[in-house]
Amino acid sequence: MAIQKKHAKARLDKYYYLAKEKGYRARAAFKLIQLNKKFSFLQQAKCLIDLCAAPGSWLQVAAETMPQKSLIVGVDLSPIKPIPKAITFQGDITTDKCRATIRGHLKTWKADCVIHDGAPNVGTAWVQDAFSQNELVLSSLKLATEFLAPNGAFVTKVFRSKDSAKLEWIFKQLFNRVEQTKPPSSRNVSAETFYVCRGFKAPKHLDSRFLDPKYAFAEVEDAAVNNEAKVFNPEKKKRKREGYDEGDWTQFHEAPASEFIQTQDPIKMLGSLNRLHFRQEDNGDIALAALDKLPETSEEVKECCADLKVLGRKEFKLLLRWRLKARNRFGFRQKKSANPAAGSNATTAVGTADDAAAEGAERDEGVTVEPMDDEMKLQEEVQHMKDLQTKAKRKERRKDNERKQKETTRMQMGMMVPSEIGIEAGAPLGDDTTFRLKDVDKADIGRQITRGRMHTLVESEKKTDDSEDEVESDEEGDALEEQLDSMYAQYQEKREDRDAKAKAKRARKEANNDHEDEFEGFGEKGGNKAEDTDASSDADLIEDEDDELDTDEEDVELLNELRPKEEKKGALSGRAASFFQQDIFKDLDGLDDGAESEAEKEQDSGVDVDSPPLKDAEDDEEEAEEDGIELAEEDESDDEIEDVHRSDEEDWASGDEAPDAHEEGRPNIDIITAEAMTLAHALASGKVTKQQLEDDNFSKFSHRDTDGLPEWFLDDEGKHSKRQRPVSAEAAKAIKEKLRALNARPIKKVREAKARKTMRTARRLEKLKKKSEGLAEGDDLSEKDKANSIAKLMAKAKKSGGKSKRPAVKVVKAGGANKGSGRPRGVKGKYKMVDSRLKKDVRAEKRLAEKMKGKKR
């Protein structure tokens, strides 16, 4: 074959070198090897004909692979150097002479396999090459039908072209199984492909036209191009699977716009052309020049004409209308529709400016395309839009679900915090600005708040929000929520299994929740019962009012107004009660004494109090509570066993001892965090006042509406969405020192063990004393003997420490000299035989015991 020199180097690929190495005459050998590997047609073949075999690499492969004593015949236009086990001759496979020669070689044999790798030696135009090659394929197929045994195989190379489908159809008529493939060694740039046809049907009579290129490749008349579809449904692009028209080299077609005005078939032009141009040729097209100047020929029309392939329905209609108007101007004769069904309605459409004009364009001048029914088109369009919308919605929903799922997983893995998924970090002017009472007062909202209007407002807002939410929430959303909740519950369970701390935390939280449900986070002791939870929520709105409210008489009245009368008597909400414990309210009637509210405070934030209400330190405490300052629970009088109370360990503490919150009239406060220490320091040094602290407490963290929020969300809120308190270096250092001191103390168990030991020693000494006294009082021993006996007793007690020594057990390894039963040689006293089996058994037993222990827990 003719190979261009400049491409020759690029063609020397691995198969070329492999062929050289293996001694094949051409790299084509690998194509046959790979085909045979896939379809195994050579192994069983006893007789093979290779058509177009030069230089002979396929013959080499066939000779290698086929059984010994097989008959292999090769033919080519070019001479083939002799190949062992193969008969070769020169000839043209399209001739009868070649056929006769093959017959001569085969004699009575039939071929099991005919292979064909022919390529015409022309190398001119590709189309010509392809056609000659396909002709060659037909010639080889003709020979195959003559020489193949029934069920035989025909393997051929085919150049992909518009005729290859016809060839395939013919193969399928003659063979049971036809497969098309391209082996890896066949270059991608090459249009060649291989057909492996197996199971030759060996028909007795074969229509000669089957194998006649004139009939086989005869042009079937193409189905009419549906130009109407192209124009009315331009969005639906159809792929050119059947290939492009022969001779249509540029794939770009244009025509003068005047031609479009004059044509009888405007739809065909719009469907087939790429551009309508207004270019003036040398000969000067007057019609075109006039058309260009027409007022109807707007810039938009020209733009549309410039690229017809990108136009949509609207633009095509515009062009059709423009055409009609132009025709009207030029005085072209308007014909009646050729479609008789259109009847009288199909008169000229000129002059109408709506869609009918465009549709009319198809009807005039005898255009034969059927107009599309307007209503149908509209319906189709609406349907199409609907489909698109549903599709887009579905896609969005799917994406949303996927995103949510991902976020949950990421949160479970601790890769993100809720703030990353849209929880706002704070008010625009800082966390503290949102609820600053001063600003509230300036806006005269304070009054409304104290009158409880805000509450109503919030309620109604909430209601509307809720109803909106209800409308928005669809079933899918609920299902997703449920899924997320269950996933989160599973995750929590797993975590608790792994981590005892997490379990304890949850238990604590549940306990707290119980309390909260009961009474908004206040303790039992105060006696304020759950019946005023409603009131408490009201009170939430006004709790911790700032100084201005405290001192303003009118405001105080307002505050009182807010409470229902009976509540004032004995059922103040926890927070409100604590608020009214301040000195400033001492003289006010109708407020409860502080004893109960102290206990409430205790529950509220983990401060343990068991004493009459505090006076000056009260407010500071309240603030301190939130920051981790705890009233110590230790019973200092108990030197032996001492509880170190930490918030983490609350669950494990017995909690039955009443803590002593005061020492010598002062609160016994234990500061356990650096934040609390910083705050305490700031309070003590007067850097902040209690009023400021109260004011600061009104922030986005104070009140949260947690109704309906998923558990995972609340958990994460609790973890991350809390106020960051400043920590000073000194405070951090002080807490560190304190913790070091705490850690230096022995733990409870050690102290208990020590105490037990001391007790045992005391008991032993008591015994010893009694014995010694008995000895001393006896008369049967001399004084010297008595002294010796007592000394011996003392020494023994000292040595053993009260423990009786157990005899040591000797461990003897089984096996070797210690095989069999009986006492091993040279071993005295107690002994134990061990072997590897025993070791394993003991370990297994231990494991099991531990497991059971874990389960019991």
Ligand SMILES: C[S@@+](CC[C@H](N)C(=O)[O-])C[C@H]1O[C@@H](n2cnc3c(N)ncnc32)[C@H](O)[C@@H]1O
């Ligand atoms: C790609 S080569 C075949 C390579 C061969 N399969 C091998 O493995 O060595 C194509 C061959 O087809 C041969 N050929 C083309 N037209 C032919 C014809 N009409 N009769 C016989 N051989 C022909 C060419 O001479 C050329 O050697």
